[in-house]
Amino acid sequence: MSVDPYALPDDLPVPEDDGAADHLPGATVPRVVLESSAGPVDLAELCSGLGVVYVYPRSGRPGEPLLPGWNEIPGARGCTPQSCAFRDRAAAFGRLGARVAGVSAQTLDDQIEFAERNGMPFPVLADPELKLRDELGLPTFETCGLELYRRMAIVAENGRIAKVFYPVFPPDQNASEVLAWLAGDATVER
Numbered sequence: 001m002s003v004d005p006y007a008l009p010d011d012l013p014v015p016e017d018d019g020a021a022d023h024l025p026g027a028t029v030p031r032v033v034l035e036s037s038a039g040p041v042d043l044a045e046l047c048s049g050l051g052v053v054y055v056y057p058r059s060g061r062p063g064e065p066l067l068p069g070w071n072e073i074p075g076a077r078g079c080t081p082q083s084c085a086f087r088d089r090a091a092a093f094g095r096l097g098a099r100v101a102g103v104s105a106q107t108l109d110d111q112i113e114f115a116e117r118n119g120m121p122f123p124v125l126a127d128p129e130l131k132l133r134d135e136l137g138l139p140t141f142e143t144c145g146l147e148l149y150r151r152m153a154i155v156a157e158n159g160r161i162a163k164v165f166y167p168v169f170p171p172d173q174n175a176s177e178v179l180a181w182l183a184g185d186a187t188v189e190r
Contacts, residue, residue, distance in 0.1 A: 003065065003066050005060030005061065005062060005079075005080040006062075006080055006084070008077065008078055008081055008171070008172060009071060009077070012071060012077055012078070012169075012170075013072065013073075013074040013075075014074060015074035015151070015168075016074065016167065017167055020139035020166070021152055021164045021166035024136065024137075024138075024161050025161055025162070025163065026161060027136060027160065027161045028159055028160055028161075029043055029044050029051070029156050029159050029161065030043065030135040031044040031045075032131050032132060032135055034103065034125040034126060034127050034132075035108045035111075036101070036108075036111065036123035036124055036125040037112045037120060037123055038115075038122070038123040039123075041101060041123050043101075044159060046101055047156035047159055048158065049097065049099065049157075049158065050096065050097050050098045050155075050156070050157055050182075051098065051099050051100075051154075051156040051157075052093060052098050052099070052154070052156075052182075053100075053101050053102075053103060053153070053154045053156070054082060054083070054086055054100070054101075054102050054152070054153040054154075054174060054175075054178075055102075055132075055138060055150075055151060055153070056078075056079040056082055056083065056102065056104050057105075057141075057150070058079060058104050058106050058110075058148055059079045059080050059083065059104065059106065059110070059114045060079065060080055061113070061114075067144045067146075068144060069143065070143075073141065074167075075151050075167055075169065075171075076141075076148075076151075077171075078172060079104070079151070079171070080114075081170075081171055081172035082168070082172060082174050083114070083120065084118060084172075085171075085172050085173070085174060085175035086102065086122075086175040087118060087119065087120050087122075089175045089179055092179055093179065096182050098182060099122070100122045101123045101124070102120070102123075102124045102125065103124070103126075103127055103149070104124075104125075104126070105127050105128055105130055105140075105146070105147065105148050105149055106128065107126055107128050108128075111125065111126045112124075127149075130147060130149075132149075133147075133149070138150075138152070139166075151166075151167065151168045152166040152167070153165040153174055155178060155181065155182065165178060165181075
């Protein structure tokens with residue numbers, strides 16, 4: 001059965017904070033070059049000023065079935081709505097001086113297809129070798145023989161991680177939460 005990757009079911013399980021990202025605030029963004037929908041991207045360079053990197057498990061394609069049990073994995077479903085929310089708010093991030101990129105463990109071909117289909121105005125990075133897991137200790141999970149990133153968003157200032165949004169739920173609200181934090185909204189934990 002095919003599923004609309006742009007829609008979120010009402011009954012998705014909410015991910016719990018397992019502490020797997022607690023070590024990230026204050027960490028230096030490593031010099032890791034990943035291929036992307038816009039060519040090679042050096043993560044350290046992207047985050048040398050104000051950078052926002054949102055991380056997601058894997059995007060879906062219209063007309064293709066989800067991985068078995070995907071909706072039951074807390075935090076798995078919602079990659080396309082998360083990405084499209086960042087896309088729709090790209091100008092607001094730009095006004096704040098933030099450079100944005102998305103990253104998953106998918107292949108470069110998958111990322112290019114996704115970026116073109118959805119008109120992504122920023123690079124979508126491919127990390128099938130899980131270099132960011134190895135360099136930063138980003139949390140992952142396994143399903144159907146795949147190791148995938150857990151959903152999060154990282155804000156870096158001058159090469160250091162200033163804020164981590166983890167876990168992220170609901171995923172389609174993540175971009176708004178990051179923008180609110182960047183704008184100094186007192187309701188978003190600093």
